[in-house]
Amino acid sequence: xxxxxxxxxxxxxxxxxxxxxxxxxxxxxxxxxxxxxxxxxxxxxxxxxxxxxxxxxxxxxxxxxxxxxxxxxxxxxxxxxxxxxxxxxxxxxxxxxxxxxxxxxxxxxxxxxxxxxxxxxxxxxxxxxxxxxxxxxxxxxxxxxxxxxxxxxxxxxxxxxxxxxxxxxxxxxxxxxxxxxxxxxxxxxxxxxxxxxxxxxxxxxxxxxxxxxxxxxxxxxxxxxxxxxxxxxxxxxxxxxxxxxxxxxxxxxxxxxxxxxxxxxxxxxxxxxxxxxxxxxxxxxxxxxxxxxxxxxxxxxxxx
Amino acid sequence: xxxxxxxxxxxxxxxxxxxxxxxxxxxxxxxxxxxxxxxxxxxxxxxxxxxxxxxxxxxxxxxxxxxxxxxxxxxxxxxxxxxxxxxxxxxxxxxxxxxxxxxxxxxxxxxxxxxxxxxxxxxxxxxxxxxxxxxxxxxxxxxxxxxxxxxxxxxxxxxxxxxxxxxxxxxxxxxxxxxxxxxxxxxxxxxxxxxxxxxxxxxxxxxxxxxxxxxxx
Ligand SMILES: Nc1ncnc2c1ncn2[C@@H]1O[C@H](COP(=O)(O)OP(=O)(O)O)[C@@H](O)[C@H]1O
Ligand SMILES: [Mg+2]
Numbered sequence: 001x002x003x004x005x006x007x008x009x010x011x012x013x014x015x016x017x018x019x020x021x022x023x024x025x026x027x028x029x030x031x032x033x034x035x036x037x038x039x040x041x042x043x044x045x046x047x048x049x050x051x052x053x054x055x056x057x058x059x060x061x062x063x064x065x066x067x068x069x070x071x072x073x074x075x076x077x078x079x080x081x082x083x084x085x086x087x088x089x090x091x092x093x094x095x096x097x098x099x100x101x102x103x104x105x106x107x108x109x110x111x112x113x114x115x116x117x118x119x120x121x122x123x124x125x126x127x128x129x130x131x132x133x134x135x136x137x138x139x140x141x142x143x144x145x146x147x148x149x150x151x152x153x154x155x156x157x158x159x160x161x162x163x164x165x166x167x168x169x170x171x172x173x174x175x176x177x178x179x180x181x182x183x184x185x186x187x188x189x190x191x192x193x194x195x196x197x198x199x200x201x202x203x204x205x206x207x208x209x210x211x212x213x214x215x216x217x218x219x220x221x222x223x224x225x226x227x228x229x230x231x232x233x234x235x236x237x238x239x240x241x242x243x244x245x246x247x248x249x250x251x252x253x254x255x256x257x258x259x260x261x262x263x264x265x266x267x268x269x270x271x272x273x274x275x276x277x278x279x280x281x282x283x284x285x286x287x288x289x290x291x292x293x294x295x296x297x298x299x300x301x302x303x304x
Numbered sequence: 305x306x307x308x309x310x311x312x313x314x315x316x317x318x319x320x321x322x323x324x325x326x327x328x329x330x331x332x333x334x335x336x337x338x339x340x341x342x343x344x345x346x347x348x349x350x351x352x353x354x355x356x357x358x359x360x361x362x363x364x365x366x367x368x369x370x371x372x373x374x375x376x377x378x379x380x381x382x383x384x385x386x387x388x389x390x391x392x393x394x395x396x397x398x399x400x401x402x403x404x405x406x407x408x409x410x411x412x413x414x415x416x417x418x419x420x421x422x423x424x425x426x427x428x429x430x431x432x433x434x435x436x437x438x439x440x441x442x443x444x445x446x447x448x449x450x451x452x453x454x455x456x457x458x459x460x461x462x463x464x465x466x467x468x469x470x471x472x473x474x475x476x477x478x479x480x481x482x483x484x485x486x487x488x489x490x491x492x493x494x495x496x497x498x499x500x501x502x503x504x505x506x507x508x509x510x511x512x513x514x515x516x517x518x519x520x521x
Contacts, residue, residue, distance in 0.1 A: 003412070007412065206395050209393045211379070212353070212355070212387060213382065213383075213387075214380065214381075214383035215379060216410075303355045
């Protein structure tokens with residue numbers, strides 16, 4: 001058993017040695033595979049970051065209730081007290097029509113124009129912060145409808161409707177990434193398959209001799225499968241390094257940008273996860289490609 | 305050891321290379337296979353090594369009927385036969401040592417055993433000092449001796465050779481034949497195809513003579 005493992009290890013290192021002895025050709029193949037793997041991985045990181053960004057906004061989402069003009073402050077206060085009891089609502093903030101006007105005056109600098117108006121055009125509002133229960137994607141729409149149906153409320157407006165749009169776009173992007181990942185994986189399999197095919201053809205006479213002195217198909221197959229393994233594994237590592245370097249370049253500007261918006265958002269790298277997944281996926285694809293080539297070409301080579 | 309009974313070999317192009325061939329080779333015997341070029345010598349050896357299969361008739365090697373040997377068992381069958389070729393069939397990107405070691409590596413021998421047996425085989429053919437060389441650095445006669453060392457390194461009971469002296473001068477040819485004789489003396493069944501009549505006339509071994517795919521007696 002140890003003997004068996006030892007022999008596998010030998011073949012594994014032997015195959016690596018062969019790649020090493022043709023550094024330029026090997027590096028080109030590894031780069032092609034690396035690029036094919038880095039694309040879906042990079043888009044995955046991007047889309048995960050977009051999701052986490054939209055989840056932060058989710059908790060920040062609020063509903064503005066524009067109250068009926070006729071409502072007295074007492075009635076508004078009463079409404080506030082009722083709404084406080086709702087389990088879907090976390091917090092309320094009442095703002096009278098006068099406060100609304102003051103705020104608008106300060107923000108807009110249109111004081112004189114506003115003073116010349118015969119009456120306050122702005123309604124009193126209640127800003128509703130949904131509880132965690134209310135803020136869930138499934139319930140927030142219902143909450144908005146309920147609030148809209150209240151007789152005291154002129155209109156209830158979810159401030160973050162564009163968030164939904166953002167989410168749908170992200171979902172679309174994620175699906176696109178899946179398709180892209182499948183296509184690029186296929187291209188990795190084919191690229192490695194083709195490289196292995198050429199390796200088999202260039203070793204045709206060697207394979208003949210090995211079969212003549214009693215080599216089994218399994219024995220002849222093994223180094224080619226390991227070659228496929230190495231191409232995929234090293235391609236995956238290449239992709240990982242490329243990704244980490246790219247993230248390193250992006251993270252500074254991203255935090256800076258987030259800073260401008262008063263956010264402490266920073267890029268999530270998924271470095272550890274991808275470090276496991278990229279070389280592993282690459283290796284699997286590499287072995288598949290090698291199998292494909294070996295299955296098609298090895299049995300055609302017989303001693304004559 | 306080797307038994308041919310009414311063996312025919314027809315190639316895919318319908319050319320009949322062997323016709324109704326019957327002969328026996330005893331265990332421990334040494335014999336020459338001769339005949340004009342195209343007589344079917346190589347074809348006959350290929351049937352024994354299962355590089356080709358007969359179209360008709362029976363080939364029995366050892367106790368194995370070759371027509372009933374499944375494909376997946378061929379590698380293990382071949383490990384019992386050493387084959388020497390006219391053009392050596394060496395791997396040119398591997399050292400003499402690695403070339404000779406190949407059958408042992410394939411058979412999964414341990415590291416130490418490989419070293420011991422490869423050196424013994426190289427010593428036998430007088431090339432111990434060249435184990436680190438690449439085949440390209442050797443003369444034709446030396447390359448052929450590497451081929452012989454590789455053929456005998458796992459001590460097969462049968463040794464086949466197809467025109468092993470085809471490219472060598474008479475002196476070297478005699479040395480090579482001498483090696484085969486030595487292996488025969490330790491019990492190996494040796495069957496050598498050659499058209500070097502001058503050389504084999506001087507040697508006291510049986511000749512199987514082919515003429516257009518038939519036994520000529
Ligand atoms: N693979 C093949 N396909 C068709 N004809 C072949 C093949 N191999 C050999 N032959 C023919 O069979 C005959 C015997 O060939 P061979 O056994 O090589 O003869 P020898 O080794 O005695 O010179 C020759 O006429 C040769 O052309
Ligand atoms: Mg011939």
